[in-house]
Amino acid sequence: MEPAQATGINPRERAGGPLIRLEGIHKWFGNLHVIKGVDLDLQQRDVVVVIGPSGGGKSTLLRCVSLLEEPTLGHVWFEDRDITDIRADLNEVRTHIGMVFQAYNLFPHMTAERNVTLALEKVLKLPSDEAHDRAMDQLARVGMGHKAAAFPGQLSGGQQQRVAIARALAMQPKVMLFDEVTSALDPELVGEVLEVMIRLAGEGMTMMVVTHEMGFAREVGTRMLFLDDGRVGEEGEPKEMFRSPKGDRLRQFLEKVL
Amino acid sequence: MAITESPTVPSDVAPDVRGPTAPLPAAILVLGIASLVIIAAGIVFSQVNYALSDRVLTRNCIDEEISPEDNGAVGVCNIVEALQDPVTSGALYLGIGLGAVALVLGAATYRRMDSKRRRDQAITGAVLGSQGILLAVFVLWFRSASPGLFAKHFLNFADLEGYWGSFVRAATKTLTLAFGGELGGIMIGLVLGVLTLSSRRVVRAPARIYINFFRGTPLIWQLITGYFMLLFGFGIRISTFVVAILIFALNTGAYAAEVFRAGIQSIERGQMEAARSMGMSYLQAMRYAIVPQAVRRVIPPLMNEFVILIKDTALVSVLGLTLADSDIFSLAREGQSATFNSTFFTVAAIAYLAVTLPLIGLVNAAERRLRSGLVGIAGAGG
Numbered sequence: 191m192e193p194a195q196a197t198g199i200n201p202r203e204r205a206g207g208p209l210i211r212l213e214g215i216h217k218w219f220g221n222l223h224v225i226k227g228v229d230l231d232l233q234q235r236d237v238v239v240v241i242g243p244s245g246g247g248k249s250t251l252l253r254c255v256s257l258l259e260e261p262t263l264g265h266v267w268f269e270d271r272d273i274t275d276i277r278a279d280l281n282e283v284r285t286h287i288g289m290v291f292q293a294y295n296l297f298p299h300m301t302a303e304r305n306v307t308l309a310l311e312k313v314l315k316l317p318s319d320e321a322h323d324r325a326m327d328q329l330a331r332v333g334m335g336h337k338a339a340a341f342p343g344q345l346s347g348g349q350q351q352r353v354a355i356a357r358a359l360a361m362q363p364k365v366m367l368f369d370e371v372t373s374a375l376d377p378e379l380v381g382e383v384l385e386v387m388i389r390l391a392g393e394g395m396t397m398m399v400v401t402h403e404m405g406f407a408r409e410v411g412t413r414m415l416f417l418d419d420g421r422v423g424e425e426g427e428p429k430e431m432f433r434s435p436k437g438d439r440l441r442q443f444l445e446k447v448l
Numbered sequence: 449m450a451i452t453e454s455p456t457v458p459s460d461v462a463p464d465v466r467g468p469t470a471p472l473p474a475a476i477l478v479l480g481i482a483s484l485v486i487i488a489a490g491i492v493f494s495q496v497n498y499a500l501s502d503r504v505l506t507r508n509c510i511d512e513e514i515s516p517e518d519n520g521a522v523g524v525c526n527i528v529e530a531l532q533d534p535v536t537s538g539a540l541y542l543g544i545g546l547g548a549v550a551l552v553l554g555a556a557t558y559r560r561m562d563s564k565r566r567r568d569q570a571i572t573g574a575v576l577g578s579q580g581i582l583l584a585v586f587v588l589w590f591r592s593a594s595p596g597l598f599a600k601h602f603l604n605f606a607d608l609e610g611y612w613g614s615f616v617r618a619a620t621k622t623l624t625l626a627f628g629g630e631l632g633g634i635m636i637g638l639v640l641g642v643l644t645l646s647s648r649r650v651v652r653a654p655a656r657i658y659i660n661f662f663r664g665t666p667l668i669w670q671l672i673t674g675y676f677m678l679l680f681g682f683g684i685r686i687s688t689f690v691v692a693i694l695i696f697a698l699n700t701g702a703y704a705a706e707v708f709r710a711g712i713q714s715i716e717r718g719q720m721e722a723a724r725s726m727g728m729s730y731l732q733a734m735r736y737a738i739v740p741q742a743v744r745r746v747i748p749p750l751m752n753e754f755v756i757l758i759k760d761t762a763l764v765s766v767l768g769l770t771l772a773d774s775d776i777f778s779l780a781r782e783g784q785s786a787t788f789n790s791t792f793f794t795v796a797a798i799a800y801l802a803v804t805l806p807l808i809g810l811v812n813a814a815e816r817r818l819r820s821g822l823v824g825i826a827g828a829g830g
Contacts, residue, residue, distance in 0.1 A: 258721055285727035295722035297737050299744075308736055309726035354722075361726055 209234055209365055209396055210255060216263035217250055224250050226420035232398060237391045239411035240400045243443055247420045248400040252369050256287045285313055288358030288366040292373050294350040296342040302353045303338040306360045328356040332386050348379030355386055365396040372403055404447055408432050416440045473561055473569035476554045480576030483547035487584045490539020498530035531591040540584040550577030607789040618779040619799050625693055625761040625775055630754045632697025637704025644709050662702035668763050671695050675767055689773045692764045703753050711746035712738055748815045755807050
């Protein structure tokens with residue numbers, strides 16, 4: 191934040207420059223080398239789709255962005271702050287990075303509405319009526335306004351996932367991370383969640399999406415990353431990559447999943 | 449036993465080799481029931497018969513040093529005496545015989561029954577028969593030894609007159625000890641439980657040492673040593689009763705810590721991650737997301753600990769409570785040493801059961817509710 195303040199520019203308003211920059215990210219779990227040096231810039235309004243074989247490190251890479259996993263080596267920059275710096279206020283940073291999980295991870299002891307308002311009140315310190323209004327807006331945005339009083343156990347997987355998206359959106363994040371959010375859903379429920387995500391991308395939300403939904407990757411992604419064995423195997427414009435994969439690994443992968 | 453019916457089978461199917469069917473399983477069931485009923489009836493008959501006849505102190509009872517003044521013991525000795533009735537003997541031996549037949553038939557044929565209902569009948573009959581045998585053998589054995597002597601010491605309620613009020617007061621003392629200990633233990637345990645989950649060894653280690661020490665030494669040793677340590681070591685002069693509560697709390701804290709640790713660990717990792725990903729601090733995530741869920745899961749095991757503690761409070765008797773502070777077991781000991789009548793211990797057992805049985809029922813209900821998965825919904829409704 192120092193250099194930006196020196197020039198008198200509020201870093202939050204700064205145009206240009208990546209929103210998120212990953213620099214030489216490595217991650218070991220014990221002796222297991224999961225991420226083997228990944229660099230990535232995420233610009234405003236980017237929809238970066240990460241595909242690749244399972245065990246390739248896709249989720250781990252995504253979790254490194256919000257530092258749910260701490261990279262063993264390398265730096266993560268958010269706007270112009272090195273958030274891998276031990277002095278970074280991760281709690282503050284994470285309010286700007288929305289995250290949606292494969293297993294929804296809604297709080298089962300709270301209503302859908304309370305799931306959304308909790309962090310608004312406890313983290314952003316919004317008064318409860320304002321939190322309520324914001325929660326109802328976001329729930330309506332994902333088509334869950336009528337289920338605000340329901341507990342997660344009373345909702346289908348697709349409905350839970352949409353509440354989870356509303357919960358993340360209510361924080362008004364600058365970027366949304368999606369970690370295989372449709373993988374745990376019954377096939378007929380995938381559509382309703384993808385629909386929300388497509389709409390979000392259309393509204394200009396910056397997104398990083400780990401997914402197995404190749405249709406979504408091709409149609410919505412502005413950039414695609416093929417992560418294979420902890421490295422970026424290929425990177426580019428999704429339609430182009432689907433049409434003419436350069437490497438054998440991507441070709442083989444696409445043959446298997448398409 | 450004749451095989452009266454077999455299911456109609458097409459001729460091209462292999463012959464039915466499933467063996468005996470219809471009447472047999474019902475017969476086994478009837479035999480088993482008959483065995484138990486005859487034995488029970490024989491016992492009841494002897495008692496009623498004896499009650500209706502002259503009730504004098506028999507030779508046997510006098511031989512066992514029971515005097516006519518031992519009101520209760522005379523009654524019990526008579527109960528035992530009544531069991532010598534020849535009708536009862538006949539009923540017992542007949543019951544054993546019927547039970548044995550049911551057991552043998554049932555065990556031999558239940559696998560070949562042609563429907564689940566019949567198989568269940570055969571199995572139930574065999575089990576009831578074996579229970580009849582066990583009951584009859586037990587009664588035969590019991591009446592052949594010196595049950596009068598046992599009865600004189602453990603079922604002689606005459607000396608307890610004047611103590612009933614004390615037992616009620618002692619029960620409240622026992623509950624106070626257990627409740628105080630549990631409450632303090634839960635507070636200690638919650639803190640220790642969270643400490644054991646720390647990623648830092650310097651934080652974990654002292655908590656682990658505490659827990660392992662209190663789990664690894666006998667409670668009776670903790671009571672005695674703790675009492676004298678407070679008294680002589682620290683010069684703290686407080687009533688034995690309060691010391692006991694303190695030590696129960698310290699001890700329960702170690703067990704409660706493990707319960708809380710397990711409860712918190714049982715919450716899916718994603719819950720913590722979801723909370724943290726929205727910018728909550730570790731403590732906020734614990735407070736709003738993890739602990740409220742963990743608390744529901746630890747209620748049954750904590751109640752279990754409470755039941756255990758109620759019984760463990762009996763150990764305070766080694767510290768010698770004042771008469772006014774006596775818990776159930778201390779009171780029983782005092783009464784027994786004053787009268788040489790161990791019936792005080794029998795009453796103590798009944799007093800403990802009166803407190804623990806409802807609690808055990810509650811634990812089971814709580815566990816059922818938790819397993820049914822309704823807790824997440826209903827519990828948060830308030």
